[in-house]
Amino acid sequence: MPSGKIRWFDAKKGYGFITGDDGSDVFLPSAALPAGVTTLRKGAKVEFSVIDGRKGPQAMGVTVAAALPSMVKASRPKPDDMAAIVEDLIKLLDSAGGTLRRHRYPSSAESKKLATLLRAVADNFDVQD
CATH class of the missing domain: 1.10.287 (Helix Hairpins)
Incomplete structure (x- = not known):
């Protein structure tokens, strides 16, 4: 399962991007977030699966590995x-x-x-x- 860090996520827009450990950018729709999670902080470590979306790689089944402290x-x-x-x-x-x-x-x-x-x-x- 690939892992990476949240590059940015905007709950109002309903999407963001993950920078994978390999340096690739992956689209992150809010539907891919775990139940009960509505937003993610920049730099939070996540694991995810990747599918081919209409405009490139898209994250699905995201799990938060470690959130950054405030x-x-x-x-x-x-x-x-x-x-x-x-x-x-x-x-x-x-x-x-x-x-x-x-x-x-x-x-x-x-x-x-x-x-x-x-x-x-x-x-x-x-x-x-």
Whole structure:
């Protein structure tokens, strides 16, 4: 059974490509994924069988040999550190709320700082297991 790594896979489009250990590219339709699997990360090691499709080799019967660990998850702050960050963010949001209650938006610099912090905190919470 051939093996390779996921070159890319887009769940919305419903397909991707595998780069075989021999260097060949194989089309990967979402129908070939194992039951319960809806997406695969780039670089995940897979085993598959190959059939001749309309436009070349196509993977079927894909099994995931080893998924890559999430780099985002590995680099997340510790829960105690995250708690302090969230508490500081709440103080900033409270200050912005006070400004808004006075019928004004925070200054442009404050708004950009707050938006950047919100995105960073959201990214730390939005990690796929």
